[in-house]
Amino acid sequence: MEKVMVKGTEAIGEAAIRAGCRHFFGYPITPQSELPEYMSKRLPEVGGVFLQTESEVATVNMLYGAACTGTRVMTSTSSPGFSLMMEGVSYMACAQLPAVFVNVVRGGPGLGDIQPAQGDYWQATKGGGHGDYKLIVLAPSTVQEAVDLTVLAFDLADKYRTPTLILADGLLGQMMEPVTFPEFRDLSTLPDHSSWAMTGAKDREPHIITSFDIDPYILEKMNLELVEKYKEIEKNEVRWEEFMTEDAEIVITAFGTVARIAKSVVEMARKDGIKVGLFRPITVWPYPYEPLKKLTEKVDLFFDVEMNMGQMLEDVKLAIGDKKPVAFYSRMGGVVPTPTEIYEALKKEIGRRV
Amino acid sequence: MPKVKGYIEIDQERCKGCGLCINACPTKVIEFSEGFNSKGYHPAEAKYLDRCIACGFCYRMCPDVCITVYREE
Amino acid sequence: MRKLLYKMPESLSGKEFTYCPGCHHxxxxxxxxxxxxxxxxxxxxxxVAPIGCSVFAYQFFNMDGTIAAHGRAPAVATGMKRARPDLYVFTYQGDGDLAAIGTAEIMHAANRGEKITTIFINNAIYGMTGGQMAPTTLLGMKTTTTPYGRDAQKDGYPMHMCEFLKEAKGVAYLARTKVTTPQDVEKTKKAIKKAFLAQIKGIGFGMVEVLSTCPTNWGMDPISAMKWLEEKMVPEYPLGIFVDKVGDEK
Incomplete structure (x- = not known):
């Protein structure tokens, strides 16, 4: 397969189209507007629909409507925009509607800035919207992985009938890298949703799609159905990457953009003879607790690095418990840490513990 | 012109006794029943069917779709 | 021989409505x-059912259905129609849903000329939540959140959605009607048919605003509520056809 140089946001768009997505609804927001721009040009070429909406609130509800018909649909946005979508995401999770969301995370809270950040981890993995629900959350760290995970996101959304989120950041979105795109999916081979989708009640009983029941006992049953589904996802879909952890005495934990920076840190440390490895969750929900926990058997120190106040840190600590120490380093507000500063912070941490 | 004769059926269990049909009927066919339905309403009752002219006004005004209208032929 | 003239339409499921006695829904x-x-x-x-008293509308119609988040029915319908232009989509919304929280969605769906149909019930009050002020509540009208009557200085003025929407170029049919007499009911039916034809013929967005009673929250019996609608609501919300690009049926 031929490699092409492409920007992260556009790569996600092209991957979505190749995965069979023919509907995109979106509202401009920096730093991801290249994705809707790409889709507005590309979707008509493949007989798809691009619609620029009046708001992110309308966007998520258009996704809800399109998903009701069983088609592959997506949107992309950035932090404040994703906050506006939260009500609809909660509705979709409960109504069991498949769709793919992309959040190109920027600095926050509030208006924040337009630089890369990871401050939406909690929103993505711990709720964000109201009620008991989970999203499958995929966190790519290279443009190629963004392509692969976009295709996976559609497949998982369909398989589990659930909204799925690509948690990216401004760095990944703006970065150009060589990628290999998958073949175009034959639309006739996409999963069959005729058992539940709203396609017109011809020769069958009406299909009703709701996130609602006034009877608490029925709603509880709906809740339990979701719980079962989430257990199934936790069992089947945990994904992570380990880099040089075989003999590592220190393991850096990081996701997304920070993880790729951390890889350089591992290499710097190894040159100095310090046995450092990297543990990178690819699914931040379901979180790879067990594989991370397993590392405690041979690792002396965990060093969590994030572009937020320590959000994934809570999951790292949940996995590790009090078995081993967990140190933390972060930059916030859209500041991206350099490999050198992370390495210096790591050495300082090691020094403190000697 | 021969007078049109009509016939109506009222689903009294479904009826909520709002009286919109009684208000709309031009020939005063319908009155409230003295009895109750299981919801506790006095439902509409077609007491004077011989007056019915099959105009369908009761059907049109009924907010609970309780009324079926026929024409005697 | 008895010839059947009027009975429950097939497009209703037959499930009993959850509305109060005399409610025009x-x-x-x-x-x-x-x-x-x-x-x-x-x-x-x-x-596409709304949030409000008609939240259960999806159960009453004998067809595929869903409930949109409060005010977002036109966005949900847009998503459906864009994904399946071969199907027909309608939203059924109250005044809180359409004229307060969902103002942006209805304006933009109408202005885009979205090929959907909207049925808008204006009864000047929030029914489901217990009789609070609606955007369409009349001046001076008492509700549970305007206990001294709606005051323009404090609460603003009644919203006239048809008058706003008639300026939107994407609107193919727009009418305001009432259903207080059998004749009005027939007129409303004709208007609803045209609002659907606007969609079927692919001309654009169609909406019918129906002035309706809420006897329970107005604190009136159903017949008095209809008189009140005629006397108070109709002067504030003039009936009529605001836009008709559908032309004659057929």
Whole structure:
């Protein structure tokens, strides 16, 4: 397969189209507007629909409507925009509607800035919207992985009938890298949703799609159905990457953009003879607790690095418990840490513990 | 012109006794029943069917779709 | 021999409505169902219910249905229609849903000329939540959140959605009607049919605003509520056809 140089946001768009997505609804927001721009040009070429909406609130509800018909649909946005979508995401999770969301995370809270950040981890993995629900959350760290995970996101959304989120950041979105795109999916081979989708009640009983029941006992049953589904996802879909952890005495934990920076840190440390490895969750929900926990058997120190106040840190600590120490380093507000500063912070941490 | 004769059926269990049909009927066919339905309403009752002219006004005004209208032929 | 003239339309499920006695929602539901029956499109029609008293509307229509988040029915319908332009989609919304929280969605769906149909019930009050002020509440009207009567200085003025929407170029049919007499009911049915034809013919967005009673929250019996509607609501919300690009039926 031929490699092409492409920007992260556009790569996600092209991957979505190749995965069979023919509907995109979106509202401009920096730093991801290249994705809707790409889709507005590309979707008509493949007989798809691009619609620029009046708001992110309308966007998520258009996704809800399109998903009701069983088609592959997506949107992309950035932090404040994703906050506006939260009500609809909660509705979709409960109504069991498949769709793919992309959040190109920027600095926050509030208006924040337009630089890369990871401050939406909690929103993505711990709720964000109201009620008991989970999203499958995929966190790519290279443009190629963004392509692969976009295709996976559609497949998982369909398989589990659930909204799925690509948690990216401004760095990944703006970065150009060589990628290999998958073949175009034959639309006739996409999963069959005729058992539940709203396609017109011809020769069958009406299909009703709701996130609602006034009877608490029925709603509880709906809740339990979701719980079962989430257990199934936790069992089947945990994904992570380990880099040089075989003999590592220190393991850096990081996701997304920070993880790729951390890889350089591992290499710097190894040159100095310090046995450092990297543990990178690819699914931040379901979180790879067990594989991370397993590392405690041979690792002396965990060093969590994030572009937020320590959000994934809570999951790292949940996995590790009090078995081993967990140190933390972060930059916030859209500041991206350099490999050198992370390495210096790591050495300082090691020094403190000697 | 021969007078049109009509016939109506009222689903009294479904009826909520709002009286919109009684208000709309031009020939005063319908009155409230003295009895109750299981919801506790006095439902509409077609007491004077011989007056019915099959105009369908009761059907049109009924907010609970309780009324079926026929024409005697 | 008895010839059947009027009965429950096929496009209704037959499930008993959850509305209060005398509430006009039921009349409008039946009219929508009659129109869908007459147009022969039941098997190709999707209903989007709102949040409000008609949240259960999806149960009352005999067709595929869903409930949109509060105010977002036009966005949900847009998503459906864009994904399946071969199907017919209608939203059924109250005044809180359409004229307060969902103002942006209805304005933009109408202005885009979205090929959907909207049935808008204006009864000047929030029913489901217990009689609070609606955007369409009349000046001086007492509600549970305007206990001294709606005051323009404090609460603003009643919202006239048809008057706003008639300026939107994407609107193909727009009318305001009432259902207080059998004749009005027939006129409303004709309007609803045209609002669907605007969609079927692919001309654009169609909406019918129906002035309706809420006897319970107005604190009146159903007949007095209809008189109040005629005397108070009609002068504030003039009836009529605001836009008609559909032309004659046929």
């Amino acid at each position: 039921g009349i409008v539901h039946r009219l929508v169902a009659e129109v869908i029956d007459e147009l022969g499109i039941r098997e190709k029609t999707l209903v």
